[in-house]
Amino acid sequence: MGGTVNSRTFFAFGLNHKTAPVELREKLYIDEDEIPVFLDLLRPTLSECVVLSTCNRTEIYAVSESEDIDLAHYKNLLIKFKQADGIDDAHFFSLISCTATQQLFSVATSIDSRIVGDSQILRQLRSAYSIATEHGFTGKILNQLFQRAFKIGKQTYTQTSIHDGVVSASLAAVELAVEQFGSLRNKIALVVGAGEMAVQTAEALINRKVERLLITNRTRVHADAMRRRLQDNFGFDSEVVDFESFRNLLPHADIIVSSTGSDEPILFADDFARQTHPTLVIDIAVPRDVDESVGKCENVILKNIDDLNLVVGATHEKRLNDLPKVHEIIRQEMVDFLTWYYTLPLLPEYEKTGVKPSVEQTREVLSIKAFLVQNVDEIHDLYAQLKGNFDDDLASHFALVDRLQSMKQRAFTAGV
Secondary structure, three states, rough: OHHHOOOEEEEEEEEEOOHHHHHHHHHHHOOOOOHHHHHHHHHHOEEEEEEEEEOOOEEEEEOOOOOOOOOHHHHHHHHHHOOOOOOOHHOEEEEEEHHHHHHHHHHHHOOOOOOOOOOOOOHHHHHHHHHHHOOOOHHHHHHHHHHHHHHHHHHHHHHHHOOOOOOOOOHHHHHHHHHHHHHOOOOOEEEEOOOHHHHHHHHHHHHHHOOOEEEEEEHHHHHHHHHHHHHHHHHHEEEEEEEEHHHHHHHOOEEEEEEEOOOOOOHHHHHHHOOOOOOOEEEEOOOOOOOOHHHHHHEEEEOOOOHHHHHHHHHHHHHHHHHHHHHHHHHHHHHHHHHHHHHHHHHHHHHOOOOOHHHHHHHHHHHHHHHHHHHHHHHHHHHHHHOOOHHHHHHHHHHHHHHHHHHHHHHHHOOO
16 A cells, blocks of 8 residues: 555665775766766656766666666666676665665765765755756656755755865865965966866866966867866866877966876876976876876975875864764754655645645644654664665555555545
8 A cells, every 4th residue: 555655756776985986986977968868768667866976976866656666677777878797786775765865965965975074065966956857857756855955955054064174185286276376366277187076176276266277188078078067167268288288388387286097197207397487286196197206396396185185184073073963954854854755645635636624634644744753763763774675675665654544544535
């Protein structure tokens, strides 16, 4: 009976920095241009879906009209789509209802980020939601859920300190540049690479009013795409330089940030032999892009990822002190959303006709809401205990729906 009453079931699956190393996450990264294609593959079996894919996570938030959710099918679909055979199931997470809600809220508030307080994730989440909405793949449940996620994401900025200070390597790189030069208004910056960290660095440079921004990447089309993205989002016209010739511009740059996926260094001391003014070279790549010998060059200041981690870590403890506040924000929003979510399918006639509910129906709805508010922590604990066994979580979900159905059956049949 639970399946027929609440046929729309919210669930989530994917992998992230907590479940899989970067070499696996890279294989399942879905570019923005690919997301609509992947959504079309999911459309026949799902009624709503949002795909979030960043350097740290590929997570799918979905609504099914069926109680028979075959997670293996969706995981295999993702693996096949990215031609990434060989990824073990153990690297995926699978969540239903309550824990799926908690995961999204944790992502939106950045406490699930590699660096707590990551200022980029909320923008990335909004972009993922916008893509799904533009392609007609969000509806009543995900619209409600994501709007709540955005709301509490913003709350963490106004009500907590978890975003205070530098909270990413990209932002730390730009903060080092500000420390070195003060204002960046008359500075020329060169970003080598076009991945997520390179984009974040470029965005931070633009926000700091850098005078001129040069972009280069081994694959020109990715550099062009990055330039368009910066133009669309910030109205800033950067310049793309051919990778084969970008070294000729090193003497003109004040700030050089390198973030490529190369296995070997791409910049050496000889490349900086013509530097006539102080130049800050920041290597945020792992493995490193810049050979250690560059640090001995005249007029060159070389910083690497470890130097940036010191900048990031300086405010880490202060941010963590406000984690209890964030957890409370999430808990309260979960109570509100789950109350709405579980009550929604019990009110079909009200939605369709707009007829005012009877006294009996109103009383029963209030009792259901009271039950959910009083027991949401217990419900969540139950899911948490079962976490890792999706079939058991799904069974518990429908058992709860059955209990709610029995609570209101008499009043609804009498009042309709």
